[in-house]
Amino acid sequence: MKEYGIFDILGPVMIGPSSSHTAGAARLGKIGMEIAGSGFHRVRFYLHGSFAKTYRGHGTDRALVAGVLGMEPSDERIKDSLNIARDRGIDIEFMEADLGYVHPNTVKMVFYYKDRDVYYVTGSSIGGGSIIVIDINGNEVEFTGDYPTILIKYEDQKGTISRISAILSDEDINIATMKVTREGNVATMVMEIDNPIKSKVIDRIRNLDEILYVKGINSIRRA
Amino acid sequence: MFNTGKELLELCKEKNRKISEIVIEREMEHNKMSFDELMDKMKLVLDTMLKSAHSGLDKEIISVSKLSGGNAKKLEDYKNSGRTICGDLINSAMAKALSTSEVNASMGKIVAAPTAGASGIVPSALITVKEKFNLTEENMIHGLFTAGGIGEIIAKNATISGAEGGCQAECGAASAMAAAAVVEMAGGDVEASLNAASFALTNVMGLVCDPVAGLVEFPCALRNASGVINALLSADLAMAGIKSLIPFDEVVEAMYMVGKAMPESLKETALGGVAATPTGEEFKRRVL
Ligand code: SF4
Numbered sequence: 015m016k017e018y019g020i021f022d023i024l025g026p027v028m029i030g031p032s033s034s035h036t037a038g039a040a041r042l043g044k045i046g047m048e049i050a051g052s053g054f055h056r057v058r059f060y061l062h063g064s065f066a067k068t069y070r071g072h073g074t075d076r077a078l079v080a081g082v083l084g085m086e087p088s089d090e091r092i093k094d095s096l097n098i099a100r101d102r103g104i105d106i107e108f109m110e111a112d113l114g115y116v117h118p119n120t121v122k123m124v125f126y127y128k129d130r131d132v133y134y135v136t137g138s139s140i141g142g143g144s145i146i147v148i149d150i151n152g153n154e155v156e157f158t159g160d161y162p163t164i165l166i167k168y169e170d171q172k173g174t175i176s177r178i179s180a181i182l183s184d185e186d187i188n189i190a191t192m193k194v195t196r197e198g199n200v201a202t203m204v205m206e207i208d209n210p211i212k213s214k215v216i217d218r219i220r221n222l223d224e225i226l227y228v229k230g231i232n233s234i235r236r237a
Numbered sequence: 238m239f240n241t242g243k244e245l246l247e248l249c250k251e252k253n254r255k256i257s258e259i260v261i262e263r264e265m266e267h268n269k270m271s272f273d274e275l276m277d278k279m280k281l282v283l284d285t286m287l288k289s290a291h292s293g294l295d296k297e298i299i300s301v302s303k304l305s306g307g308n309a310k311k312l313e314d315y316k317n318s319g320r321t322i323c324g325d326l327i328n329s330a331m332a333k334a335l336s337t338s339e340v341n342a343s344m345g346k347i348v349a350a351p352t353a354g355a356s357g358i359v360p361s362a363l364i365t366v367k368e369k370f371n372l373t374e375e376n377m378i379h380g381l382f383t384a385g386g387i388g389e390i391i392a393k394n395a396t397i398s399g400a401e402g403g404c405q406a407e408c409g410a411a412s413a414m415a416a417a418a419v420v421e422m423a424g425g426d427v428e429a430s431l432n433a434a435s436f437a438l439t440n441v442m443g444l445v446c447d448p449v450a451g452l453v454e455f456p457c458a459l460r461n462a463s464g465v466i467n468a469l470l471s472a473d474l475a476m477a478g479i480k481s482l483i484p485f486d487e488v489v490e491a492m493y494m495v496g497k498a499m500p501e502s503l504k505e506t507a508l509g510g511v512a513a514t515p516t517g518e519e520f521k522r523r524v525l
Contacts (some may be wrong), residue, residue, distance in 0.1 A: 016392070016393065018388075018389045018392050018393060019264065019267060019268065019389075020260060020264050020279075020382060020385040020386070020389070021278070021282070021385075022389075022392075023350070023351045023384075023385045023388035023389050023392060023397070023414075024279075024282050024348060024349075024350050024351070024359070024381055024384065024385045024388070025282065025348060025349060026348075026349055027281065027282060027285050027346065027347075027348050028346070028347065028348075028349060028353065029344050029345065029346055029347075030340065030341030030342060030343070030344055030345060030346075030347050030353050030356075030453070031300075031301070031341045031342045031344065031353060031354075031452070031453040031454070032353050032354070032453050033349050033352060033353050036344070036353075037349075037353075064451070067451065068450075068451045068452070070301075070302070070524070071301065071302040071304070071450060071451070071452045071524050072301075072451075072452065072453075073301050073344045076301075076344065088346060090345070090346055092344060093301075093343075093344040093345075141398060141400070142349075142352075142398070143349075
């Protein structure tokens with residue numbers, strides 16, 4: 015039996031019209047931006063399934079854009095996000111796409127930068143404003159953004175996991191969930207933790223020899 | 238802890254508490270929040286609700302798709318003409334429910350209660366009963382905890398999603414939540430609250446989810462208007478001492494089974510009901 019708190023039932027406080035098409039979409043945009051990093055001048059959204067069919071009427075387009083601009087799902091400026099993006103000189107494009115066997119409300123967000131490579135994040139809005147991120151630049155992942163999350167890519171070798179956990183326990187951070195996948199010699203680790211992420215922790219992990227990439231994402235608020 | 242209506246009733250009896258008080262105690266413990274912090278948090282919820290229930294009454298709010306809107310104001314003006322069939326209280330309640338629905342469809346700020354589609358019912362019912370009995374904002378906040386407690390039981394044992402259970406699960410659940418809350422606000426006991434919630438769910442059992450063009454507009458707004466009246470009449474039935482033949486928990490279970498038995502075409506896919514009528518299809522073509 016799933017547990018509910020009172021504010022799961024009376025909430026979120028959100029911008030309409032639909033928790034999955036608007037609130038969830040805004041959270042997806044936001045988490046995409048946090049993962050890819052700011053400074054982009056263009057974002058292209060590939061919309062799949064129900065997102066592709068109803069994005070205009072549901073305001074999914076405006077919610078996604080609001081998210082990549084950093085707005086929360088309860089921000090009343092969501093309605094005007096397309097104009098706000100234009101004023102900030104950010105190019106926005108929407109395309110319908112078949113992203114394969116994924117949830118009907120799925121979007122692939124591609125961020126373009128002047129000074130570095132394109133970056134993409136794919137995620138689904140799975141109902142009631144809940145989301146999951148499923149792909150980052152071709153790396154399959156799975157996390158919800160409800161907790162602070164640390165993403166790490168490293169060259170697989172003995173003892174990496176214990177070195178990372180040692181840093182976390184030294185910094186007094188409790189790991190809620192941890193998932194490791196491996197492709198060839200490169201492993202991807204997704205860790206959800208109970209405490210907000212401090213940059214010092216990320217720096218310490220980055221200093222390990224085998225680390226190729228590390229990123230901390232603070233939780234994406236529901237309201 | 239409570240997972241069912243029966244457990245909630247027993248807890249209330251054992252501790253001699255109202256539903257709202259049980260829910261408040263549980264939330265304080267669960268979230269490690271003080272009473273004041275919890276009340277402040279719910280006050281924010283209430284403030285958003287009050288705003289959305291009123292902002293469509295004196296100005297037309299049109300949806301993002303431009304498919305609908307302006308009806309809350311129409312109804313409020315009609316009520317003010319003094320020539321209604323159902324009278325001020327009912328028309329005013331319907332107008333407030335429409336207002337929140339219209340705010341939602343225009344990408345304004347609302348509180349999902351329990352969902353965005355059904356967000357007009359709980360605020361309107363609570364405001365209506367507050368005004369009727371000259372109650373306070375604090376009474377409304379308590380009412381919200383009662384509504385939330387009932388919603389939790391429905392979510393745990395059945396569903397509150399239209400895609401899973403049809404509109405009976407969204408607007409039906411919202412009406413049940415509102416009915417139980419206003420009974421408590423009007424001085425009814427815990428059994429009466431549960432009876433009222435049972436009536437509200439029973440009255441719309443089997444209600445399908447058939448949003449035209451897949452948008453949360455039509456028939457959603459209408460069902461918020463009828464949903465708040467369902468809540469109020471269910472509360473009156475229960476306050477009169479009428480008892481539900483079928484206990485609340487079994488009604489919830491029945492609603493769940495009915496939702497499961499519903500074909501997919503009647504669960505938010507916009508492939509059945511009024512969404513699949515020739516005119517509904519025409520709107521779909523126009524909007525998409
Ligand atoms: S018809 Fe469907 S979308 Fe509309 S309020 Fe009911 S359950 Fe929600």
